[in-house]
Amino acid sequence: MELHKIIAIRHSRRAFSDRPVEPEKIERMIEAARWSPSCANRQPWRFFVVDKSAPERLALEDALDAGNGWAKKAPVLIVSGARKADGSVVESREYYLHDTGLATMSLMYRGVDQGLLVHPMAGWKEAPLKAALSLPEDFHPIAVVAVGYPGRHEELDEATRRKDEKPGVRREAGEIAFLGRFGEPFRGTLPSTPRKVYETDIPLRFGDIDAMGHVNNAVTLTLFELGRVKFFADVLGAREVEDITFVLAEANVRYRIPILLKDKVRLRMHVTDVSRSSFRFRCELFDPRDGRVFTEAETVQVMYDYKAGKSRPVDAEFLARAKDYIGG
């Protein structure tokens, strides 16, 4: 899954299912943590994986605060922590907690990436937790992360359900990020949705239909191509094939429901993530009569100089013409 999607779907929800977590998924989470950055590459983080069959499990559950009782259902509890002596110190700055936090975030994102629910907790008592895991005196446990598959929200007790229903809130970007000096708010310019979304009707032909009666998945990819070419013609003024100045580098397609010959199909698309020499399109094929989305795609285009035979930077003209269609 792409990182921006993982970031968008991660939430600290509390309803876990009984479904056990495959050990390889936990292993991939640990692997993600292992590759985190750390000051002077000291890698101070330590993780303790405690599943339902672990002898330490009951004692660890007993260390949780009553308000975190929901976490006992999670098939795996991962405790993160570090020793001050294992981290780097620069002047007065002790990086062991910081670096363990970075590694824990990687671990959690990799969990979300694999369809898991991850929920970090500070609500537990330190002495019984340290005793449960036989932690040395100088070891600082930092978080207990509940890990499992998402369960049914309705099965939570009422107080926990209410906590889970609270909407996610965040401070404005200008409150948490400054432009240069302290107090000067950072001002974002990137709209989360673009000013305009490009739409174009996609005519279906009998020959697009396969033996299953659907538009074949391979054909669907060419419908997105049709959209890219139309976007370049309508928005960027491309008249000749030479005016189409990009090559397709990557396509990620999610087929949600089949497209049948009787469907009306429209494509909507906008640009995201413009970088030095590439940009992305986020696109959807949908039926304008009832809004059903057939297929979603993200494609990466690289600007290409055919004469020189190599990629070239996204130019100012592209940015000016596509401006209204660029969003988060």
Ligand SMILES: Cc1cc2nc3c(=O)[nH]c(=O)nc-3n(C[C@H](O)[C@H](O)[C@H](O)COP(=O)(O)O)c2cc1C
């Ligand atoms: C270090 C840390 C400790 C937390 N402790 C608890 C906890 O004890 N119980 C709980 O229900 N949620 C806990 N949370 C989850 C936060 O409440 C949650 O991250 C926050 O409300 C933002 O919501 P979100 O994670 O869904 O975006 C903790 C999160 C962090 C990072």
